[in-house]
Amino acid sequence: MGPAGRVSASHVVLLGPNQQENLALQYLAAAARQAGHEAQLVGFNCRSDTANAVRAVAGIGPDVVGIAMQFQHSIDDGLALARALRGAGFTGHLTCGGHVATFCYAELLRDGAFDSVVRHEGESTFTELLDALSAGKSVAGIAGLAWREHDGVVLGLPRPLVRDLDSLPWPERQPVPYLVAGIPIAFLLTSRGCTETCSYCSISAFSRDASGPAFRLRAPGPVADEVKHLYDRGARAFFVQDDLFVLGSESATLARVMALTKAIRLRGVSPDSAVFWVKGRPDSVSVPVLEALRTMGTLHLFLGVESASAERLAYLGRSHRPEDNQRAIALCREHGIVPSFNLMLFDPDCSLEHIGETIDFARQHPDLPWNVCRTEIYSGTPLYGRLKAEGRLQGDYRSYGYRMSDERAEMMFRILRVCLHERAFAFDSLLNRLISLSFARQLHEHFFPDLATLQLSREVLDLVRAVHVDTVDILDESRALASEPRLDPHVVRQRAVEMALAASRRALTWYSEVDRLWNHLHVRGRSLLPSPAS
Numbered sequence: 001m002g003p004a005g006r007v008s009a010s011h012v013v014l015l016g017p018n019q020q021e022n023l024a025l026q027y028l029a030a031a032a033r034q035a036g037h038e039a040q041l042v043g044f045n046c047r048s049d050t051a052n053a054v055r056a057v058a059g060i061g062p063d064v065v066g067i068a069m070q071f072q073h074s075i076d077d078g079l080a081l082a083r084a085l086r087g088a089g090f091t092g093h094l095t096c097g098g099h100v101a102t103f104c105y106a107e108l109l110r111d112g113a114f115d116s117v118v119r120h121e122g123e124s125t126f127t128e129l130l131d132a133l134s135a136g137k138s139v140a141g142i143a144g145l146a147w148r149e150h151d152g153v154v155l156g157l158p159r160p161l162v163r164d165l166d167s168l169p170w171p172e173r174q175p176v177p178y179l180v181a182g183i184p185i186a187f188l189l190t191s192r193g194c195t196e197t198c199s200y201c202s203i204s205a206f207s208r209d210a211s212g213p214a215f216r217l218r219a220p221g222p223v224a225d226e227v228k229h230l231y232d233r234g235a236r237a238f239f240v241q242d243d244l245f246v247l248g249s250e251s252a253t254l255a256r257v258m259a260l261t262k263a264i265r266l267r268g269v270s271p272d273s274a275v276f277w278v279k280g281r282p283d284s285v286s287v288p289v290l291e292a293l294r295t296m297g298t299l300h301l302f303l304g305v306e307s308a309s310a311e312r313l314a315y316l317g318r319s320h321r322p323e324d325n326q327r328a329i330a331l332c333r334e335h336g337i338v339p340s341f342n343l344m345l346f347d348p349d350c351s352l353e354h355i356g357e358t359i360d361f362a363r364q365h366p367d368l369p370w371n372v373c374r375t376e377i378y379s380g381t382p383l384y385g386r387l388k389a390e391g392r393l394q395g396d397y398r399s400y401g402y403r404m405s406d407e408r409a410e411m412m413f414r415i416l417r418v419c420l421h422e423r424a425f426a427f428d429s430l431l432n433r434l435i436s437l438s439f440a441r442q443l444h445e446h447f448f449p450d451l452a453t454l455q456l457s458r459e460v461l462d463l464v465r466a467v468h469v470d471t472v473d474i475l476d477e478s479r480a481l482a483s484e485p486r487l488d489p490h491v492v493r494q495r496a497v498e499m500a501l502a503a504s505r506r507a508l509t510w511y512s513e514v515d516r517l518w519n520h521l522h523v524r525g526r527s528l529l530p531s532p533a534s
Contacts (some may be wrong), residue, residue: 182525
């Protein structure tokens with residue numbers, strides 16, 4: 001490993017997930033280019049991508065490599081990639097960044113092959129690091145950076161968060177657009193941060209740990225300029241990746257959405273030719289808000305439901321109540337916007353009764369796209385601090401775990417981890433794929449409204465219902481098993497394996513059907529959508 005400040009840094013490779021666009025890395029690449037450096041993005045989604053990523057870096061021959069660490073469970077893969085790069089002969093500057101890296105910088109520099117860690121928002125910090133290295137200077141003293149020095153770790157001063165988001169260059173875009181159902185998709189940010197304080201979420205913790213305003217909005221005009229630019233490149237659907245697009249205030253949301261809609265229309269992009277996927281919270285959904293979203297062209301609202309238990313919502317630091325979930329979903333249905341959501345069945349202190357409330361909620365909405373999960377622990381969050389103070393954290397910074405205080409809830413989770421891993425808990429799970437498939441059928445309903453589309457939509461909805469009804473049955477069965485008065489671990493394991501085998505057999509045709517419908521919608525969309533030039 002070469003000493004910091006002794007490499008010529010003008011070419012950087014950024015490694016991170018690329019199943020979809022990675023706006024975090026794309027913003028960094030754009031900032032590096034604006035500062036006069038060369039930047040390239042290379043996909044690294046999981047440990048099996050390590051060999052390809054190392055070969056790509058060796059072929060490019062960069063001076064600096066940056067590795068994105070977005071999730072706690074991805075840290076170990078990032079550490080392994082860093083070791084593999086060093087083992088393959090990379091002697092340049094190796095850095096990393098992201099939410100978890102911001103909080104785990106000391107451990108990463110202690111245990112990893114990294115020279116530095118970029119903390120919080122990285123555009124200014126990263127370009128200053130590149131400037132210093134290209135000038136042959138030390139990176140010591142750069143605000144927002146932590147670095148290795150001798151045998152220790154030094155933490156620089158915190159860098160204030162970017163106040164004017166429109167001062168940042170637009171993110172680098174891949175030459176070939178991401179496609180859903182054959183429709184070119186673009187990912188977009190109109191804000192950064194969040195005003196809420198959920199106990200399990202690292203977003204607000206990330207902002208609090210830096211200085212500056214936690215939540216910032218881009219101006220409508222520059223957002224519309226970027227939408228127009230992406231539209232001219234072929235994009236027809238926009239995933240708005242804001243953590244909080246629907247604001248907490250109805251009047252503020254209406255003013256913003258109407259201003260964005262007006263600005264986008266003035267640039268010649270109509271709701272007939274471009275549609276949106278946005279995020280919101282159940283307690284922020286109202287009739288006027290949904291009407292404004294529909295006018296903008298919104299088809300899909302990812303809704304922060306999380307749980308149907310009032311007690312669990314309070315524990316998780318959510319501001320809404322179960323009745324808000326039902327009201328928001330009913331209003332979305334009335335206004336032609338499809339809501340999707342995740343259901344956090346499990347958290348450290350849940351009970352089978354709490355879990356049952358959320359299962360009952362899922363049972364009421366088999367036609368909507370949803371998934372189930374366990375609340376995970378992220379460094380820097382209030383929930384992390386709580387479990388640490390209680391001595392309940394398991395594992396280490398590479399992936400924290402916990403045992404639930406209710407042994408029967410813990411047993412139910414262990415049963416489901418056997419029965420529903422591929423269906424619900426894996427990254428490319430069946431339930432996650434159904435969320436994407438549901439949006440794909442929405443795109444065809446919007447852009448190609450004919451009898452063939454109607455038939456395809458029915459097939460997608462029938463599949464979603466079948467999978468969800470079966471999933472709820474499995475949840476009920478596992479809850480009943482965990483509720484039995486005498487839990488013999490051997491018997492429970494045997495029953496869990498039997499349930500898993502039966503569930504897998506039933507799911508075989510569903511996986512094939514998802515592939516068939518996804519591929520058919522893709523081919524059909526590409527053939528029917530006019531080219532941007534036509």
